Amino acid sequence: MNPVIGLDIAKGESEAQAFLDKNKPYGKSFSVAHTCGGLSQFLGLTKEIQSQGKFP
Numbered sequence: 252m253n254p255v256i257g258l259d260i261a262k263g264e265s266e267a268q269a270f271l272d273k274n275k276p277y278g279k280s281f282s283v284a285h286t287c288g289g290l291s292q293f294l295g296l297t298k299e300i301q302s303q304g305k306f307p
Contacts, residue, residue: 254300258283267293269300 254277259266264284269277277300283289 256297264289267296269296271300 254269254271256267256269264282266280267283268280271277281292281296283293
């Protein structure tokens with residue numbers, strides 16, 4: 252299984268959880284505010300996982 256990031260999208264703020272593999276969460280779930288700062292935080296997570304060679 253490739254890494255996945257699950258999003259529970261809601262008004263104003265979403266919850267996210269990344270998984271490196273089946274039943275292997277990457278860190279803890281976190282909130283993503285629907286702002287430039289929140290989206291920047293989310294982009295940082297994806298780059299962090301990518302830099303570890305986890306994404307193709």
